[in-house]
Amino acid sequence: MDPRLQPGFLGTGASLMSDLTLFAYILLIVPAMLVGFVFARRRMHRPHHKWAMIVITLVNWVLIAYLMAFSYSRGVVPGLSQFTQPAIFLPTLHLLFGAAAQLLATYIVIRMWREDTQVAAARRRGETDVQRYWYKSARPAMRATLGLWLLTVVFGVVTYFTFYAAVPASPPEAAPEVTPAATPEG
DSSP states (O other): OOTTTSBOSSSSSOBHHHHHHHHHIIIIIHHHHHHHHHHHHTTOIIIIIHHHHHHHHHHHHHHIIIIIHHHHHHHTGGGGGGTTSHHHHHHHHHHHHHHHHHHHHHHHHHHHHHHHHHHHHHHHTTOSOOGGGSOTTHHHHHHHHHHHHHHHHHHHHHHHIIIIITSOOOOOOOOOOOOOOOOOOO
16 A cells, blocks of 8 residues: 555545645644754754754655655656646746755755764864864855745645645536426326
């Protein structure tokens, strides 16, 4: 049973995995992004902000690889010649903003790991000035990542409803004609 092909539970025509992903972003991932932002604002970079960023980035990669690439290749790629249609244009915008956010987030996570490794090695060598190892332009990159991620979520929700909730409903079945019953004259 592939949850990407099973009917969802929201009654929109989406798959079970699409419904679960929508809920995951709205109820878990976006709040985790905002909590990570709060950690950074309160200067709780290690380990709080770092681990929030790592977990969000990894969960996003799993969802991108498992669901979004599948959905895009099956639902959008065949219609790319009709790029001006909202059902093609919106998911493509979602893809572009999401790819930029995810690649930037991945770069930042790699920089954080590299920075921690370099600082630890410098301290083992007895260096006292480890400031040169810190990623100094992290703040604008992280703010850009958060902004792109949130914009991507908005495009994702709009894409979800464009794809699944805005599907024209099938016409109602015609009601059988009601003819007056013959009444016996009396």
